[in-house]
Every structure is written in structure tokens, then in C-alpha cells.
Amino acid sequence: xxxxxxxxxxxxxxxxxxFFDNPYPDFAALREAGPxxxxxxxxxxxxxxxxxxxxxxxxxxxxCSSRGVGITDYKKSPPYRGPSLVLETDPPLHTPxxxxxxxxxSPGAMKKLREDFFSGARALVEKLxxxxxxxxxxxxxxxxxxxxxFPDAVxxxxxxxxxxxxxxxxxxxxxxxxxxxxxxxxAQVPPVADWINAHCQxxxxxxxxxxxxxxxxxxxxxxxxxxxxLLVRSLLSAGLDTTVNGIGAALYCFARFPDHWDRxxxxxxxxxxxxxxxxxxxxxxxxxxxxxxxxxALSGVHLPxxxxxxxxxxxxxxxxxxxxxxxKFDITRVTSGHVGFGGGIHMCVxxxxxxxxGEVILTALAERAARIELIAQPRRRYNNTLRGLAALPIRLxxx
Amino acid sequence: xxxxIFIKPDGVSQxxxxxxxxxxxxxxxxxxxxxxxxxxxGNCMCATCHVFAADEILAALPPVSDDEDALLDGTAADRQPxxxxxxxxxxxxxxxxFVFHLPATQV
Numbered sequence: 327x328x329x330x331x332x333x334x335x336x337x338x339x340x341x342x343x344x345f346f347d348n349p350y351p352d353f354a355a356l357r358e359a360g361p362x363x364x365x366x367x368x369x370x371x372x373x374x375x376x377x378x379x380x381x382x383x384x385x386x387x388x389x390c391s392s393r394g395v396g397i398t399d400y401k402k403s404p405p406y407r408g409p410s411l412v413l414e415t416d417p418p419l420h421t422p423x424x425x426x427x428x429x430x431x432s433p434g435a436m437k438k439l440r441e442d443f444f445s446g447a448r449a450l451v452e453k454l455x456x457x458x459x460x461x462x463x464x465x466x467x468x469x470x471x472x473x474x475x476f477p478d479a480v481x482x483x484x485x486x487x488x489x490x491x492x493x494x495x496x497x498x499x500x501x502x503x504x505x506x507x508x509x510x511x512x513a514q515v516p517p518v519a520d521w522i523n524a525h526c527q528x529x530x531x532x533x534x535x536x537x538x539x540x541x542x543x544x545x546x547x548x549x550x551x552x553x554x555x556l557l558v559r560s561l562l563s564a565g566l567d568t569t570v571n572g573i574g575a576a577l578y579c580f581a582r583f584p585d586h587w588d589r590x591x592x593x594x595x596x597x598x599x600x601x602x603x604x605x606x607x608x609x610x611x612x613x614x615x616x617x618x619x620x621x622x623a624l625s626g627v628h629l630p631x632x633x634x635x636x637x638x639x640x641x642x643x644x645x646x647x648x649x650x651x652x653x654k655f656d657i658t659r660v661t662s663g664h665v666g667f668g669g670g671i672h673m674c675v676x677x678x679x680x681x682x683x684g685e686v687i688l689t690a691l692a693e694r695a696a697r698i699e700l701i702a703q704p705r706r707r708y709n710n711t712l713r714g715l716a717a718l719p720i721r722l723x724x725x
Numbered sequence: 726x727x728x729x730i731f732i733k734p735d736g737v738s739q740x741x742x743x744x745x746x747x748x749x750x751x752x753x754x755x756x757x758x759x760x761x762x763x764x765x766x767g768n769c770m771c772a773t774c775h776v777f778a779a780d781e782i783l784a785a786l787p788p789v790s791d792d793e794d795a796l797l798d799g800t801a802a803d804r805q806p807x808x809x810x811x812x813x814x815x816x817x818x819x820x821x822x823f824v825f826h827l828p829a830t831q832v
Contacts, residue, residue, distance in 0.1 A: 428792070433772040434799025598832060602764065662754060663766045673768045681764065685832075 333627065334359040335366040340613060340636060341502040341710045349612070349713075350653075353641035361625035362635070368397060368503065370615070370634040374641035376648035376665070378625055382616055382637055383669035389616035389635070391672055392416045396501030396615055399634060405500075407519075410563070411556045413672060420671065423557060426549050427675045430539040436678045439479060443682055446475045447690035455694055455724045460701065463581070463718040468574035471687045476566055479679070480558075481535020482525055489521040494567030495709060501614065502710025522562055526555035536561055561676070568610060569680050571714035573687055575608035576601050578718055579655045581700040586657050587692075591725075594692045600657035601684030605666035607655050609640035612713045614668065639665045640713065697723040727820040731758050731776075734829040743816035749825070750774040750811035760827040767812040772796040773831040774811040779824035783807055786814055802828030 336359060338352045339345055345352055356363060356374030365372045373379050382389045392415050394400040400409060409415070412423050429435075450471055454461060461467065469491070477487050496511040496518070524530055531537035537558045544554040580587045590596050618633045629635065642665050644652040649659075667674035674680070691698070699721040707716035726743040729752060733739070741756030743749075753761040753774075762773035769792050778786060786809060789797070793813045797804045811825070 425792070425795075428770070429795060432799045433796060433801070437799060437801070660754070662763045667765070669766065669768060673765065673770060675770075677765060678771060681832075 333362060333364050333371075335364040336372070337366050339367055340365065340372070340638070341505055341507070343708060346706060346708050346713070349640055350644070353638060353644060356638060356641050357645055360627070362627040362629070365636060370397065370636055371629060372636045372638060373624075374638040374645075376642040376645040379637045379639065379642035379665055380669060381624065382635065383665065383673070386416060386671050388619055388622045390416050390619045391420075391616065393617035393632075394501075394615065395672075397503050397634060397636075399617060399632065401617075401632070407500075408556070410560050411553055412560055412675070413564070417671070423549055423553060424671065424675065426540060426543040427557060427560070429543065430536045431676055431679055433678060435536075435539075436682050439475075439679075440682065440686075443475050443686045444690070447471060447686040448693075450474065450687070451690045451694050454722055459721045459723065461720055461722060463577040463698070463720045464570075464574050464707075464715050465717070467687065467691075468570050468577060468714075468718075471573060472566055472569045472683055475683065476569065476679075479535055480561055480565070481532035481537040483530065483532075486521050486525070489518045490562060490566045491570070493518050493522050494563055494565075495712075497563040498567060498611075498709050498711040500710075505710070507708055507710055522559060523555075526558040526562065528554070531558070564674075565676050565679070567709075567712060568674075568676070569683050571608075571610035571712050572601070572605055572680055573684055574714045574718065575610050576604035576684060576688060577698060577720070578704065578715060579604045579607060581698045581704075581718065581720055583655050584697060584699075586655060587698060590657060590688065590692045591696070594689050596657050597688040597692060598681060598685040599659075599661060601681060601688055602661040602664070602666075603655060603657050603659050604684075605680075606643045606649075606659075606661050606664040608713060609643050609666050610713055611666065611668070611674075611711060612640050613638055613711060637665075639668070691722075694725055695722050696725040697721075699723060727816055727818055728822060729753075729816070729820065730822065730824045731756075731760075732824060732826045733760060734827060743820070747816050748812050749776070749814040749816060752816060753811060758827070760831065761811060762831045763812060764832075765812075769793060769796065769810065769813060772800050772810060775800045775802060775828050775831060776809055776811045777805055777826040777828065778807045778809050779826070780807060782820075782823045785819065785823075789813075800828070801830045801832050 361378045499508045499511045528541045540557045541554050544551045622629045667677045702719040704715045705717040743752045764773045765771035
């Protein structure tokens with residue numbers, strides 16, 4: 327027990343604006359303080375080193391998700407909305423539901439979308455280069471591209487798609503404490519949630535999209551029919567804001583590091599790895615919690631049953647004991663093993679879709695744009711879980 | 726631990742000596758086999774560590790799980806009867822000299 331008492335404590339707020347503006351000094355402090363620290367402001371534990379973050383992700387028995395992947399312990403207080411059927415469950419409940427989503431978002435399914443996504447990306451770039459060249463790379467690329475392909479891939483009708491981003495924003499805020507960010511996004515939710523719930527129903531979804539694939543699995547008896555709309559909801563919650571922030575991260579990197587844009591233009595086949603490196607470098611999903619199911623020893627540190635521990639993916643992805651020159655953006659880096667998509671049984675189920683979107687939009691831009699020039703200060707978007715920008719003013723130079 | 730032979734699409738072979746506890750994917754990555762991408766890091770989710778096992782060793786490999794089977798259906802280079810995901814093969818001493826062919830593409 328003495329180990330727990332001697333644990334280093336850090337006072338920074340991982341859900342505060344100061345941290346969001348520049349998390350890197352706190353990441354370094356976390357890694358230097360020890361394998362596990364106390365986050366004194368919230369009475370929870372935290373891990374910032376690659377080794378422990380990976381170990382927690384890999385151990386879904388001792389570190390469960392069913393008590394919530396946010397700061398709230400569902401055993402003590404139930405969630406605002408019903409818990410996610412996949413993100414916030416453990417085996418065996420998790421297993422068949424996850425298998426259905428794996429199938430719907432499989433490599434084979436991505437192969438079928440590839441050509442259409444490429445066409446969509448090239449059409450968008452064509453439009454951008456036809457204009458005066460000044461754009462907001464977040465609104466006009468990072469949001470516009472996923473919004474032009476993702477809802478169609480799910481099978482949503484054209485109207486009402488503006489509800490998707492505010493819903494995702496709320497869901498990812500809800501994993502943090504009840505701060506102003508969460509209160510503000512919660513206030514927007516009621517009309518948005520009505521639209522989302524209506525569009526999780528079979529009759530709202532086209533017969534050829536991901537949504538229909540989930541209902542087909544229910545028809546085959548792989549999941550219960552009443553689980554199908556909630557799995558569609560998981561796609562709508564987690565499928566858009568994440569890719570927007572992923573693509574936004576890549577564009578922000580290339581605006582800051584033009585030598586790597588030149589490198590990509592010389593070898594567009596690097597686009598997929600470049601996107602992956604941007605995910606490592608910025609870590610658009612910054613944090614998730616796990617809850618201990620029993621007394622656990624983690625790297626020699628004792629954690630009691632029922633402890634909430636926050637994994638800092640951004641810190642692990644910049645851990646110098648795992649990565650050479652971790653603070654350098656390098657599109658030729660071997661990125662395999664980064665935890666930007668998490669890891670273990672809950673690793674991002676949409677990772678293949680994210681990579682496809684990132685690869686095709688970066689390829690299409692590299693084919694036609696000589697330079698992504700930053701023309702004004704970017705503006706940060708604040709969210710309790712997601713790291714990204716609200717605005718990235720750029721001039722796109724035609725090649 | 727076993728010496729594993731990888732044969733690239735152009736016919737050039739490279740030998741990597743496995744380490745205790747490694748998967749075939751991990752050994753290939755450590756050995757600099759660039760044809761193995763392993764985008765998901767070994768979580769059996771991406772099918773970018775696809776290999777073709779030499780026919781004579783196929784029966785000596787661990788069985789294909791349902792998850793691996795589903796992923797193999799979507800590999801970038803079309804699935805063959807000897808297709809495997811290298812992240813799902815734990816190396817053992819018995820695998821000395823095993824030969825794996827690498828596909829021309831993983832995405």
C-alpha cells in the first residue's frame with residue numbers, strides 16, 4: 327500500500343484550456359513523474375508513458391470499459407445517454423457486436439469504397455483550386471471531405487447531416503468532467519439527438535450502406551435486432567468528428583512543415599503513411615479512461631479496485647523511450663505501433679475508413695497543390711477528448 | 726529461435742532470425758521487411774501484414790481464427806489458399822527455415 331501513497335501527484339487539468347492549448351509540457355511531466363501518477367484535481371490516476379498506455383489497452387480484463395471510458399464510473403452513476411454497445415462494454419457482450427462492426431468496416435468493404443472516395447477527393451480538390459485559393463482548411467477540406475463521403479457510406483439521406491458534427495462533439499465532451507464545454511455541448515443536444523436516433527432506424531438508411539450491413543447482421547441473428555440501431559448510433563457518434571480532426575491534423579502538419587509537403591509531392595504513395603504520422607504526431611483522440619476491476623499492479627504500482635485511470639495517447643505517441651525524435655513530424659517514419667487509434671479489443675473499429683479518407687484526400691491534394699500556405703493564425707477547437715482546430719486559414723497554391 | 730525466410734515479389738529473399746515471444750509480423754518489421762505494413766500494430770484488424778506461406782509449412786502453422794479468416798477476405802493482394810496474417814503467427818523453434826512469400830501490395 328505504501329506505493330500508492332508515494333505516487334507522484336500532478337495538478338494540471340487535462341480537461342482545461344491551458345492544457346488544450348499546449349499539452350506538451352504536461353505530457354513531459356507525466357512521463358517523467360513515473361509509470362502511473364495521481365491527477366489530484368480529479369482524484370483519478372493517469373498514465374503517459376508508451377509502455378503503460380499499451381499495457382492498459384492490451385488488458386481488458388483488469389482494465390474494463392463497461393464502467394465507462396469517461397471520468398464517470400457507471401457503477402456509481404449511470405451515463406447521460408445509454409452506454410455505447412461496443413466502446414463501453416467488455417467481453418463476452420462486446421464480442422459479437424464488435425465482430426459485426428469489424429465486418430461492416432472490413433478491408434474488403436474499404437476496397438469497394440476506394441474508387442468512389444478517390445473520385446470525391448479529386449472533385450473537391452478541383453473545386454478548391456478553381457477558387458481564389460484562400461480557404462479554411464478545416465471547414466473546406468477536413469470537414470467538407472468526410473461530410474461528402476461518410477454519410478453516403480453509412481447510408482444516410484441528404485437532409486440533416488449538419489447534426490452529425492455537433493452530436494460527435496457532445497459525445498466526446500461527455501467523457502470529461504461536467505465542465506463548461508460539456509454543459510455547452512449538452513445544451514445543443516436535444517434536437518440533434520432526435521435526428522440521430524431517427525436516423526439509426528432501418529427505414530432511414532439506404533439498402534447498401536454500413537447501416538444496412540448492421541441490420542443484415544441482426545437479420546442473420548449475429549446480434550439482437552434491438553442492438554442494431556445502437557450500433558448505427560456508434561458509427562454516427564464516432565465516425566465523423568474523429569476523421570475531421572485526423573485530416574485537420576494532417577493539413578495543419580503540412581502547413582507547418584512544407585518540406586514534408588514537398589516530400590509527399592515527390593512520392594504521393596507516402597500519403598497513407600503521412601496520414602498515420604499525423605495521427606501519431608497530433609493524436610486527435612487524446613484520452614480515454616479505463617476502470618480497474620480488481621486490485622492491479624501496473625509496472626509495480628498498486629491500483630485499487632474501481633480506480634479510474636486516464637490514458638494519454640498524445641503523451642505515449644511522443645514518448646522518447648519509444649520514438650526517435652518524437653517531436654519531429656516525419657512522413658517516412660515507421661508508425662506501426664502508435665496508439666492514436668487506441669489498441670487491444672477496443673482499438674478504433676473505423677481505423678481503415680479513417681486511413682482511406684486520409685490517404686485519398688492527401689493524395690488528391692498532392693497531385694494538384696504545390697503548397698499549403700498558412701496565411702493566418704489557426705484557431706483551436708476545444709473538446710474534452712478530441713484535439714483539433716476550429717479554423718486553419720490557408721492559401722492553396724496550384725501546381 | 727528460428728530463422729525465417731521471406732521472399733519478396735521480385736524473388737529476392739531475406740532471412741530474419743526470430744526472437745522469443747515474437748510474432749512473424751514483429752520479426753519481419755524488426756528485420757526491415759518493408760512489405761509488411763502492420764498498420765494496426767498487430768491487433769488483427771487491418772490485413773496489411775498479409776503473407777503467403779510456402780505450401781509445405783501450411784499445416785504446421787497455428788489455425789486461422791474467425792477474425793483472421795474474415796480479414797483475409799479483404800486483402801489487397803487477392804487471398805490464396807496459403808494466405809495468412811503474419812501478426813497471428815507466434816514464432817516457435819519448430820519454425821526453423823519456414824518460407825513466406827510477400828505480396829506485391831498491402832493496401
